[in-house]
Amino acid sequence: MDLTGLLGPSRPLPVQVRPVGGESTGSFVRRLGRANGLNLASFLERVGQGEASQDPEQVEKYPQYTEMKMNVAGRTYLSVLSGLEVGLLQWALPSLADDLLLPGRGPAMWQWPWEAEGGHLVPWCTLCGHRRQVGERVWLMSADGWQLCGRHLRWTDDSRSTDPEAVSVAALPECVAAHQGRLRLQSRFKAAGDELFADACQVMYRWWRYAPDTLVWVQRAWAAGLEARSARAVPLVVFPEAVKLAWLMLRFEQAGLRTPQDRGRWLVRVQHQADLWDVDFAAGKAALLQWLERHSSPAATDGEATMAGRRWLPLAERHNRIASRAGSLEQRSCMPAA
Secondary structure, three states: OOOHHHHOOOOOOOOOOOOOOOEOHHHHHHHHHHHOOOOHHHHHOOOOEOOOOOOHHHHHOHHHOOOOEEOHHHHHHHHHHHOOOHHHHHHHOHHHOHHHOOOOOOOOEEEOOOOOOOOEEEEOOHHHHHHOOOOOOOEEEEOOOEEEEOOOOEEEEOOOOOOOOOEEOOOOHHHHHHHHHHHHHHHHHHHHHHHHHHHHHHHHHHHHHHOOOOHHHHHHHHHOOOOOOOOOOHHHHOHHHHHHHHHHHHHHHHHOOOOHHHHHHHHHHHHHHHHHHOOOHHHHHHHHHHHHHHOOOOOOOOOOOOOOOOOOOOOOHHHHHHOOOOOOOOOOOOOOOO
16 A cells, blocks of 8 residues: 555655646646656555546546646645745646645645636647647646737637647737737736726627627638637637727726716727727627626725726726636626626
């Protein structure tokens, strides 16, 4: 009987692996195990106790479908085996944050929930992997269901499809520009930028659902090699409009003017933009009205939060009651999932 899982490891494994920033815990432990000649089922015996399939081949597939969760002791075991400080593991592997650990201070435990919680498992760009001399597939724990690599102009998502495994956006300069615009939004406005982008995405997904044959979206899907009406295509084809809408939402929040007349003027501004985008405004109006309703009252602020600065912007009160500051794209929005 192997007592390692009960007594805990005493030294690092012979071959060490560096985590990728944002990597899922499950992806990292599988890579660490493989580097040392261990399949995932065998490696799990070294980081505590839990329940998994009796079929090692099925266990090997876990990291692409769900995220591994650990308690404090399990994280300590992983720190020893990987030869990395707990703080470095937490920085690289988001699911090892204190508030995401399994409860309890008892013996080392791990779980593989039915679905990943608080985000999506998205493949890391393989060209980035080659550049870092990582030869196998890495799964990121992403708040979004997709990632755009600005270096290699590749879009990966949580569809787990290999046809194609990654989508080139080299023929879609507007998507590359949107990626840069989103990064500016996040850099300048932090949590508020993240949440408004999440709101804009939910609005645009509903917009697409009512007008999926919009020419600009169909053409983008074709340029990316995707079926125009496929669920996989939606986040990519509406990405440029989602980023632009997020900036328009930001301006509405910054202005702080929320009377019916102010909201009407903002809608006219969005309609003008929709005309420039060649997108039917009527198809998205209901979602836009719902967003305005949820942003109709200013945020309740304390004495220290009286000004909306460049890096801190208090969003509407009802938005704050519904949206989460962390988690998946859907959780960070005050809008219902499309």
